[in-house]
Amino acid sequence: MLHAAEEIAQALGEDAVCYDHDVLEHHGHSDWSTSNSANRAVAVVYPKSTEDVSTIARICHRRNVPMVPFGAGSSVEGSFSQPLSGICIDFSYMDKIVAFHPDDMDVVVQPGLNWVDLNNHIASSGLFAPMDPSPTATVGGMVSTNCSGTNAFRYGTMKDWVLNLTVVLADGTVIKTRRRPRKTSAGYNLTSLFVGAEGTLGIITEATLKLAPIPQSTSVAVVPFPTIHSAAAAATALIRSGIQLAALEIMDEKQMEILNAHGSPTVRKRHWAEQPTLFLKFSGTAEAVQSDVSRVSAIIHDLTQGRAPFHFARTKQEEHDLWAARKESLFTMTSIRPAGFEMWSTDVAVPVSRLAEIIDWSKAECGKLGIFASVIGHVGDGNFHVAMMYDPRDKEQAAAVGRCVHEMMDKALEMEGTVSGEHAIGIGKKACLRDELGEETIGVMRSLKRAVDPKGVMNPGKVFD
Amino acid sequence: MLHAAEEIAQALGEDAVCYDHDVLEHHGHSDWSTSNSANRAVAVVYPKSTEDVSTIARICHRRNVPMVPFGAGSSVEGSFSQPLSGICIDFSYMDKIVAFHPDDMDVVVQPGLNWVDLNNHIASSGLFAPMDPSPTATVGGMVSTNCSGTNAFRYGTMKDWVLNLTVVLADGTVIKTRRRPRKTSAGYNLTSLFVGAEGTLGIITEATLKLAPIPQSTSVAVVPFPTIHSAAAAATALIRSGIQLAALEIMDEKQMEILNAHGSPTVRKRHWAEQPTLFLKFSGTAEAVQSDVSRVSAIIHDLTQGRAPFHFARTKQEEHDLWAARKESLFTMTSIRPAGFEMWSTDVAVPVSRLAEIIDWSKAECGKLGIFASVIGHVGDGNFHVAMMYDPRDKEQAAAVGRCVHEMMDKALEMEGTVSGEHAIGIGKKACLRDELGEETIGVMRSLKRAVDPKGVMNPGKVFD
Numbered sequence: 001m002l003h004a005a006e007e008i009a010q011a012l013g014e015d016a017v018c019y020d021h022d023v024l025e026h027h028g029h030s031d032w033s034t035s036n037s038a039n040r041a042v043a044v045v046y047p048k049s050t051e052d053v054s055t056i057a058r059i060c061h062r063r064n065v066p067m068v069p070f071g072a073g074s075s076v077e078g079s080f081s082q083p084l085s086g087i088c089i090d091f092s093y094m095d096k097i098v099a100f101h102p103d104d105m106d107v108v109v110q111p112g113l114n115w116v117d118l119n120n121h122i123a124s125s126g127l128f129a130p131m132d133p134s135p136t137a138t139v140g141g142m143v144s145t146n147c148s149g150t151n152a153f154r155y156g157t158m159k160d161w162v163l164n165l166t167v168v169l170a171d172g173t174v175i176k177t178r179r180r181p182r183k184t185s186a187g188y189n190l191t192s193l194f195v196g197a198e199g200t201l202g203i204i205t206e207a208t209l210k211l212a213p214i215p216q217s218t219s220v221a222v223v224p225f226p227t228i229h230s231a232a233a234a235a236t237a238l239i240r241s242g243i244q245l246a247a248l249e250i251m252d253e254k255q256m257e258i259l260n261a262h263g264s265p266t267v268r269k270r271h272w273a274e275q276p277t278l279f280l281k282f283s284g285t286a287e288a289v290q291s292d293v294s295r296v297s298a299i300i301h302d303l304t305q306g307r308a309p310f311h312f313a314r315t316k317q318e319e320h321d322l323w324a325a326r327k328e329s330l331f332t333m334t335s336i337r338p339a340g341f342e343m344w345s346t347d348v349a350v351p352v353s354r355l356a357e358i359i360d361w362s363k364a365e366c367g368k369l370g371i372f373a374s375v376i377g378h379v380g381d382g383n384f385h386v387a388m389m390y391d392p393r394d395k396e397q398a399a400a401v402g403r404c405v406h407e408m409m410d411k412a413l414e415m416e417g418t419v420s421g422e423h424a425i426g427i428g429k430k431a432c433l434r435d436e437l438g439e440e441t442i443g444v445m446r447s448l449k450r451a452v453d454p455k456g457v458m459n460p461g462k463v464f465d
Numbered sequence: 466m467l468h469a470a471e472e473i474a475q476a477l478g479e480d481a482v483c484y485d486h487d488v489l490e491h492h493g494h495s496d497w498s499t500s501n502s503a504n505r506a507v508a509v510v511y512p513k514s515t516e517d518v519s520t521i522a523r524i525c526h527r528r529n530v531p532m533v534p535f536g537a538g539s540s541v542e543g544s545f546s547q548p549l550s551g552i553c554i555d556f557s558y559m560d561k562i563v564a565f566h567p568d569d570m571d572v573v574v575q576p577g578l579n580w581v582d583l584n585n586h587i588a589s590s591g592l593f594a595p596m597d598p599s600p601t602a603t604v605g606g607m608v609s610t611n612c613s614g615t616n617a618f619r620y621g622t623m624k625d626w627v628l629n630l631t632v633v634l635a636d637g638t639v640i641k642t643r644r645r646p647r648k649t650s651a652g653y654n655l656t657s658l659f660v661g662a663e664g665t666l667g668i669i670t671e672a673t674l675k676l677a678p679i680p681q682s683t684s685v686a687v688v689p690f691p692t693i694h695s696a697a698a699a700a701t702a703l704i705r706s707g708i709q710l711a712a713l714e715i716m717d718e719k720q721m722e723i724l725n726a727h728g729s730p731t732v733r734k735r736h737w738a739e740q741p742t743l744f745l746k747f748s749g750t751a752e753a754v755q756s757d758v759s760r761v762s763a764i765i766h767d768l769t770q771g772r773a774p775f776h777f778a779r780t781k782q783e784e785h786d787l788w789a790a791r792k793e794s795l796f797t798m799t800s801i802r803p804a805g806f807e808m809w810s811t812d813v814a815v816p817v818s819r820l821a822e823i824i825d826w827s828k829a830e831c832g833k834l835g836i837f838a839s840v841i842g843h844v845g846d847g848n849f850h851v852a853m854m855y856d857p858r859d860k861e862q863a864a865a866v867g868r869c870v871h872e873m874m875d876k877a878l879e880m881e882g883t884v885s886g887e888h889a890i891g892i893g894k895k896a897c898l899r900d901e902l903g904e905e906t907i908g909v910m911r912s913l914k915r916a917v918d919p920k921g922v923m924n925p926g927k928v929f930d
Contacts, residue, residue: 103701103818104847126705146650157648159657160625175906180881181814183622183846185611185661185889187898187928188910192624192657196650213707236568240591242678243750244709284753285708285760291752349646353568381648382569416645424650433652441640444917445653451916452909463652 004065004087005043011055018044027070027088028081032334034344035078035428037461041068041088048093050166050174050205057203058172060087066460067170069199071111071141074134076345077426079145079198083461089203091140098206102127105211106163106180111140111204127211130155133422140204145424146196150247150281150326153380155212157422159195166206167194170453180208193448198424199459201452215283218246219293220319221312223280223300224273228252228363228375231276232356234303235379238280239352241299243292246283248380249326252276252363255333255374259325262336267325273309278379279326329376333387342392346405349383350417358411362386365404371397383421409435425463433464469530469552470508476520483509492535492553493546497799499809500543500893502926506533506553513558515631515639515670522668523637525552531925532635534664536576536606539599541810542891544610544663548926554668556605563671567592570676571628571645576605576669592676595620598887605669610889611661615712615746615791618845620677622887624660631671632659635918645673658913663889664924666917680748683711684758685787686777688745688765689738693717693828693840696741697821699768700844703745704817706764708757712746713845714791717828720798720839724790727801732790738774743844744791794841798852807857811870814848815882823876827851830869836862848886874900890928898929 009017018024019042028040047053060067066086073080082088091112098108102125109118116135119128132149133142141147143165148157155161164178177190194201225231228250235248256274259267280296282289297310313319330345337343350358359375366373366388377384386408390401409419409432419425419432434442442464449456474482483489484507493505512518525532531551538545547553556577563573567590574583581600584593597614598607606612608630613622620626629643642655659666690696693715700713721739724732745761747754762775778784795810802808815823824840831838831853842849851873855866874884874897884890884897899907907929914921 101816101818103705104816105704106816126707146654148648148650152648156621156625157650159654160621169909173905175909176903177906179878179883179901180816181847181883181886182817183613183617183814183848183886184883185613185622185887186883186885186894186901187661187890187907188666188913189611189624189657189661190906190909192654193913196652196654201653213705216707239570240568240678242591242681285756287756288749288753291750291756295750349648351566351569351571351645352647353566382646383648412646413644418644418646418649418651420651421646421648422650425652429651436644436651438641440638441642441655442652444634444640444655447916448653448658448913451912 001042001065001085001087004060004063005045007059008045008056008087011059012047012052016046027073027090030073030075032074033076033078034342035076035081035426037078037081037083037427039082039085041082041086044088044090046090046093050168053089053168053203053205054172054174056087056089057168057170061171061455061457064455064457066457067203068459069140069144069203071138072136074136075141075145075424075426077423077428079424079426079462081427083427091138094205097121104180106208107211108206108208109139110206111138113139115139115142126214128214129161129209130212131158131161139207143195143204143207144198148422150249150378152378153248154244154246159192161210162191162195163208163210165191165194165204167202168205169202170455170458182210196424198426198462200449200462201458215246217284217286217289218319219282219289219313220322221280221293221296221310222277222322223308223310224275224277225308226275228276228359229356230304231278232359232379234300234308235278236352237299237303238296239380243295244284245280245380247281249279250276250377250379251279251326251329252375255329255376258332258336258374262332263325264328266321267328269321272325279323281323333374337389340391340393341389344388344390344401344405345385346408347383347385347421347423348408348412348417348419349381349421350412350415352382354415354417355379355382355384358415359384361411362408365407369400369404371401381421427462430464466507466530466550466552469524469528470510472524473510473521473552476524477512477517481511492538492555495538495540497539498541498543499807500541500546500891502543502546502548502892504547504550506547506551509553509555511555511558515633518554518633518668518670519637519639521552521554522633522635526636526920526922529920529922531922532668533924534605534609534668536603537601539601540606540610540889540891542888542893544889544891544927546892548892556603559670562586569645571673572676573671573673574604575671576603578604580604580607591679593679594626594674595677596623596626604672608660608669608672609663613887615714615843617843618713619709619711624657626675627656627660628673628675630656630659630669632667633670634667635920635923647675661889663891663927665914665927666923680711682749682751682754683784684747684754684778685784686745686758686761686775687787688743688773688775689740690743690773691740693741693824694821695769696743697824697844699765699773700743701817702764702768703761704845708760709749710745710845711748714744715842715844716742716744716791716794717840720794720841723797723801723839727797728790729793731786732793734786737790744788746788798839802854805856805858806854809853809855809866809870810850811873812848812850812886812888813873813877813882813884814846814886815877815880817847819880819882820844820847820849823880824849826876827873830872834865834869836866846886892927895929
């Protein structure tokens with residue numbers, strides 16, 4: 001493997017290869033994740049172009065050396081870890097906007113570009129890339145995990161926003177999945193095959209992303225409910241109403257307690273009701289937003305006989321402050337984590353009608369463990385996250401948390417759900433994916449993998465074995 | 466091949482297999498299409514279940530006999546033709562709604578179900594399947610061609626509305642691509658791989674479709690423009706405004722002439738301006754529609770200094786009548802086709818900013834041929850259709866039409882477009898697809914095909930060679 005790194009250094013220059021222990025450590029381990037592997041890459045390499053990546057692939061392929069792409073390192077399922085060592089490919093220097101076509105509403109970017117930077121850069125055009133995962137995320141990782149976030153309720157997931165991909169295959173061959181029209185029915189959908197494949201089929205070196213017009217107007221409302229069930233029932237009624245909300249999120253009473261106790265000064269400007277709370281975002285023309293706010297308020301009033309106070313932002317500042325509570329929730333939680341404790345953050349999705357039931361069930365199970373656990377959900381998509389804090393030195397507790405997560409997956413599958421709504425599979429959920437899809441469907445995935453990567457050098461050990 | 470048919474008859478009963486000449490002819494040829502092949506299947510078989518299809522596949526696979534799925538037979542690119550003969554699988558008896566989950570907003574259906582029937586059946590729930598290809602189309606064909614239609618501007622294409630598929634593979638193995646949550650990032654996106662694969666990777670026997678709420682309110686407007694260019698410029702301005710139109714269509718002056726001369730009585734209630742005309746559909750809450758109509762009217766007024774008269778429907782009846790003009794256009798055209806003439810209907814898509822240019826170019830080229838040609842476009846997606854009427858007995862004319870279609874494809878590719886926006890590839894556009902994607906990208910598709918269908922028995926001769 002070291003020979004491969006040396007050959008890469010010869011081809012791309014000494015600067016393009018790093019063996020530093022701390023750098024390898026940073027690229028092989030995440031504090032945010034419980035899915036880490038013991039091994040590390042032998043070197044981190046820094047390509048500057050598709051041609052560089054192709055060169056790296058040719059060298060690694062010839063020498064049978066694993067290649068592991070690295071974006072922001074914010075995966076919580078270990079998608080970038082290196083269980084079989086190999087070469088880690090860091091896209092920090094491939095973070096450019098290659099071409100921006102405002103009239104076609106698309107943008108061609110490199111995989112190392114951060115989505116917040118992208119949106120800041122193009123904001124004056126009135127367009128934006130609507131996916132909103134972790135603010136640290138880069139396009140390559142977003143594509144490779146089929147990410148989403150709070151905007152998914154309105155805008156779908158990453159697969160819906162990728163027009164084409166330039167991909168370096170295992171042997172260094174460069175392909176483009178398709179051209180740049182907004183719609184096509186020409187040939188197999190290779191774009192969607194590489195989206196969500198976690199770098200196991202090829203390395204993404206360029207992506208053309210569809211953009212959406214920035215809504216003229218937005219607003220935010222929060223509504224506390226007596227129970228998770230009543231909140232979820234209200235959410236279902238809102239979805240069925242046909243009102244096009246921009247986001248529909250849920251936070252449980254534990255999350256709301258944390259906001260009051262440990263939120264940022266912005267968030268603590270108000271005292272939050274410590275109850276399961278829906279966060280709603282509205283967007284559209286000014287008239288549409290006004291009309292949606294009053295219709296939603298009426299639906300919730302009717303459903304709850306006026307017992308769920310509907311509070312909507314009266315100013316832009318208040319809108320920002322209310323939504324900040326939702327956006328900061330994960331950071332607030334990690335900031336209060338006791339020294340030595342770990343956080344197991346997991347993610348499942350079920351058909352919308354079953355969401356209240358599985359959230360209730362999950363909260364009851366976590367309750368039995370006597371640990372801190374809270375729920376944040378993209379309720380509009382039937383997708384939710386549970387974060388559990390535990391002491392890994394307490395082997396019994398750690399094992400119980402692992403079992404609880406597993407049972408949650410099983411429960412989601414019983415409900416025809418999925419073991420991963422937006423965090424992908426990585427190394428953490430391979431067994432669960434087999435439970436979800438069955439050996440025959442995994443068998444088809446395995447055949448496809450073998451067809452494009454017969455040597456198994458592309459991000460090995462991920463998704464399935 | 467006849468042995469395979471006989472073995473299928475033994476397994477599924479004599480009624481399940483048909484050798485009738487007229488039936489074979491009907492299943493192997495389309496008057497709507499210029500992409501027909503000379504061969505016919507040896508038999509048409511009629512499965513009633515996924516198990517039946519699996520049995521058929523096992524028999525054909527063992528005997529190396531091609532399998533060609535047949536839906537409504539409305540493909541214009543010959544997707545269901547049988548260039549290598551084989552067994553044609555007709556899904557007429559697999560046309561059931563298997564399960565309807567209104568609370569999850571999805572429905573599980575068999576491939577032979579017609580989408581208009583589906584929508585009529587579930588209308589009282591307030592939900593609908595939003596793709597609107599030819600009213601004859603069935604779900605299997607819609608999925609297999611990644612269809613769309615006028616609703617694509619708002620709702621995307623078929624791939625965005627398929628949650629999972631049950632697929633019978635070449636050897637009879639049955640897989641389900643995934644479960645039923647609205648979002649997932651678990652494993653490879655097999656669903657999107659089978660969507661648009663035209664039955665070359667497997668046979669779809671069940672599909673779970675996402676549904677959308679029927680908009681509370683709709684309206685329609687028509688706006689004639691002096692030139693295609695000014696109409697396309699207005700369309701671009703509307704797209705960029707962020708107003709969420711339900712559809713944005715264009716018809717050229719030839720189409721409008723036909724409406725006046727040969728439209729149905731409904732359409733001929735009014736005299737249409739014989740100019741390039743935008744057809745706009747609005748949908749949403751009543752307030753949103755009202756506000757959108759007045760904003761769109763203002764944008765068009767500003768752009769054209771009031772020279773493009775904006776006419777919107779004042780009643781439901783008028784709304785229906787205006788939209789009927791768009792929906793009937795293709796049928797009106799085929800009804801006036803002289804005896805013995807053929808119609809070559811083709812379909813390309815380009816980045817939106819290039820649409821006016823390619824429509825202008827196409828009209829000029831067709832004009833040189835001295836034949837009747839007209840343009841209908843899904844302008845909101847950069848996708849348009851050209852229909853040319855010609856006399857196939859006039860070999861020179863037929864060859865010239867063929868050359869013209871080819872040049873149109875080349876032009877679309879020069880503009881980074883696609884050779885097929887929504888009609889798929891079939892047998893008619895294989896060479897163009899190679900031009901579009903290049904040998905290496907087609908090579909990946911070929912590897913995937915070989916991985917799941919090593920004997921090449923699934924709808925052979927389609928998409929690529």
